[in-house]
Amino acid sequence: QKEVEQDPGPLSVPEGAIVSLNCTYSNSAFQYFMWYRQYSRKGPELLMYTYSSGNKEDGRFTAQVDKSSKYISLFIRDSQPSDSATYLCAMSTSNFGNEKLTFGTGTRLTIIP
Amino acid sequence: DVKVTQSSRYLVKRTGEKVFLECVQDMDHENMFWYRQDPGLGLRLIYFSYDVKMKEKGDIPEGYSVSREKKERFSLILESASTNQTSMYLCASSIAGETQYFGPGTRLLVL
Numbered sequence: 567q568k569e570v571e572q573d574p575g576p577l578s579v580p581e582g583a584i585v586s587l588n589c590t591y592s593n594s595a596f597q598y599f600m601w602y603r604q605y606s607r608k609g610p611e612l613l614m615y616t617y618s619s620g621n622k623e624d625g626r627f628t629a630q631v632d633k634s635s636k637y638i639s640l641f642i643r644d645s646q647p648s649d650s651a652t653y654l655c656a657m658s659t660s661n662f663g664n665e666k667l668t669f670g671t672g673t674r675l676t677i678i679p
Numbered sequence: 680d681v682k683v684t685q686s687s688r689y690l691v692k693r694t695g696e697k698v699f700l701e702c703v704q705d706m707d708h709e710n711m712f713w714y715r716q717d718p719g720l721g722l723r724l725i726y727f728s729y730d731v732k733m734k735e736k737g738d739i740p741e742g743y744s745v746s747r748e749k750k751e752r753f754s755l756i757l758e759s760a761s762t763n764q765t766s767m768y769l770c771a772s773s774i775a776g777e778t779q780y781f782g783p784g785t786r787l788l789v790l
Contacts, residue, residue, distance in 0.1 A: 574719075600778050609683075609769055609781035610722075654722070656778075663775040664710045664729040666737070671721040 569593050572655055572670025580678050585642040589655035589670045592636065596657040596668070599631050601640045604652045604672065613653075614640065617661075645677045682706070683782035685770055691788045698757040700785050702770030708780075710773045711753035713737075713745060715766040716784075722769065728753055760789045 572589045579585055587601075598617055602610035614629040616622045622629045628641040638657075642649055655670040686701035702711065712727040714737075724737030726745040734745050742764060746754045753772075757764055765788050771779040 598778065602781070607784070607786070609784045612778060612780060615778050658778070661776055661778065663708075663773045663777065664727065666724055666727075667722075667779060669722045671719060 567592060569668050570655065570657065570670045573673055574671055576674040576676060578676045578678055579645060581645060581647060583645050583677075585645050585649070585675060585677075587640040587642075587653050587655075587673050587675070589638050589657075590636055591638075591657060591668075593657075593659075593668070594633075594636065595659045598658045598661050599629070599638050600656040600667070601627075601629055602654040602656060604654060606651075610654055647677045647679050650676045683770055683772055683780055685768075685782040685785050687785050688783065689786045689788075691790065692757075692760050693790055694761060696757075696760050696789075698760050698787065698789075700755040700757075700768055700770075700787070702753045702755070702772075702782055703751055704753075704770075704772040704780075704782075705751065706772065706774070706780075707750065708772035708774045709750070710779075711747065712771040712773075712779060713743075713753065713755045714769045714771065715739070716769055717766050725755065760787075762789050765789045 601614040604610045619633045626643045630639040652672040654672045656667045713725045714722045728747040744756045768785045770782040773779040
């Protein structure tokens with residue numbers, strides 16, 4: 567079993583819909599949680615960075631962490647065609663800077679105009 | 680903004696060639712990382728460095744080496760390229776208290 571599980575999709579939704587992307591994990595020591603967006607043939611771009619349980623909002627994006635269920639989510643409101651990308655979740659046990667990140671395999675999202 | 684650059688976007692090499700991939704960051708980050716990304720396997724850590732001349736093996740170091748002679752520069756070396764090293768190579772950097780920022784990636788094709 568992988569430490570981090572992420573549905574690979576693909577996921578297609580109409581423009582303006584609310585998108586929900588999810589990851590589950592098995593290591594209860596994970597404390598820091600990230601979402602990266604990766605456009606085709608580009609490097610991952612950090613979208614959201616959260617610590618422990620709770621919600622964090624940034625514009626149309628909301629990251630949610632439920633440590634009791636070992637489940638994290640990224641919600642995209644009012645989705646736009648420019649949101650079409652692969653979304654990677656990642657997590658770590660610390661934020662000293664030299665720690666290993668454990669990634670999900672990514673969910674490919676397409677927003678249909 | 681953090682800027683991580685990689686020397687090449689696309690590379691085509693022959694089996695057995697020595698390949699150098701270079702990464703430069705401009706934010707004075709102590710930590711730098713090399714990953715490879717393959718469909719269905721996600722990102723896998725090859726090597727990382729937490730200081731000049733320091734290096735640590737990641738999950739898949741076999742067939743690779745690294746060099747960090749200056750703080751801003753981290754090089755990945757494929758000593759003798761093989762076809763199973765065809766992949767997307769991603770460099771990242773970080774500092775304490777923050778997470779990793781990635782470069783644009785190098786797509787390497789080994790023929």
